[in-house]
Amino acid sequence: MSELGKFWERASQIVNDTLDELIPSEEEEPKRLHAAIRWSVFAGGKRFRPTLVLAVGHVFGVEEKKLLRTAAAVEMIHTYSLIHDDLPAMDNDQVRRGRATCHVKFDEATAILAGDRLQVLAFEAIADDESLSYETRTKLIAELAKSAAQMANGQQMDLEAEGKRISLEELEKIHRNKTGAMISFSARAGAIIANASEQELKAITEYASNLGLLFQITDDLLDVTQTSENLGKTAGKDLVAEKATYPMFYGIDGALESAKQVHRESISALKKISKDTCLLVEIADFVLTRKK
């Protein structure tokens, strides 16, 4: 297994343990709501965002325990957004991470409330993190709130763009908000917890914003080139929904070329950090070449 593979496996494990600790058990009332939250959180997600929190923290030499709750909080916000985006009024998705979406397994009201609960659980997780100073907690919460707001804005823009002809500029704006903001927060959070310098934070932001864009381009590519079975979610749904995607603008080869370019920019930003950033390079490599 590669260095990154080992790191990722361990990161997923400890993030899952932290999530399990922070999310009320299914035995606690209201049981159905807690079952719904757990159904979606423990659905075998890749834990890409929390792994990024841990990886940046690792590069900056932060103690692992200072990163865990923020990493879990990021995954909670991500999962809430998936639950709400999958609702019939939004993307109306039946399958997610290879199993029934929250509203299909439970019901719509429970899915809406599960998303709402995950959102506040995320803020509570950081506010109660005694391993961090009050100042750091406040900074993380302020930035997490802004990133989650951008994510919701991006989803609104995405819904409004469906079936419309939009420009490449508009497409990038949607993705910068919908996916990019939370990926940027994940990387920045590791650096904020490390008390990184302004210059380092700027370099991490540049790395992460390119990584977010790369993530989206390869996501679009996977939607047209892979099967639903492999993805664990409905493949080809962008085509059906007439959504603007990178392959639509550039063609498949062009989108791949563009992915490689963004990948290079992402890695180049890391050169401004005088630490061993190998792990972060490997993450960018992974996103470029991923098959799901």
Added chain:
Amino acid sequence: MSELGKFWERASQIVNDTLDELIPSEEEEPKRLHAAIRWSVFAGGKRFRPTLVLAVGHVFGVEEKKLLRTAAAVEMIHTYSLIHDDLPAMDNDQVRRGRATCHVKFDEATAILAGDRLQVLAFEAIADDESLSYETRTKLIAELAKSAAQMANGQQMDLEAEGKRISLEELEKIHRNKTGAMISFSARAGAIIANASEQELKAITEYASNLGLLFQITDDLLDVTQTSENLGKTAGKDLVAEKATYPMFYGIDGALESAKQVHRESISALKKISKDTCLLVEIADFVLTRKK
């Protein structure tokens, strides 16, 4: 106009100004989402919860500007919960505060996202409040998150109880979560910002938890005794939904009696605070005798 009347009018004014400052304009993208948020926030709500934040802060002699963002945050969380509770998958309400509910005026997807955005805006408002220490902000955020979680739990319990026979104990548990938690937080927030002593905080909590119960009993009474026109929302809907209410358990006279008892307990808790608590007594009087 009574002392409370004047206080409340001014409180509503400055809370509205703060909300207007904190919520992005309808000219900002995504415009439709910001319009939806503003539609629900500026629908002429009573501003009961933020007024309670300001009133408790006032009793403890806190500078007004230290209370404004927390007061606004409480109203944001309250409004998000109304938007989501009104959705077709939940209470399916068409009218709220005298006008079309958010999903009726806009659409379901936008209403879900408007609620989501308000939720994070609330945390951002407190996290960015430079008039408070990092420690106070962190405390407020941790407690707000827990109260908002209880509120969502209460809504889940309420939905699950529809059409079922539940005990008085279960009814009170629903209300303690659904309405009580955020009313308690509102009162406690004023005292937390004031750096009140443990004993004072305990007395305020006792006051507020009785006030929350009183609020719910009179809410149930108004639902059966007032018209939709007067309430600005659908009257008699608890009866239609076969929801358990205090009048169902006690009859109308019995529920009124119970309200008076809870009102007395609420006021009695204030005697443990050696400040002029007149304003808080007047608030309890108001909740007991309100007509909408």
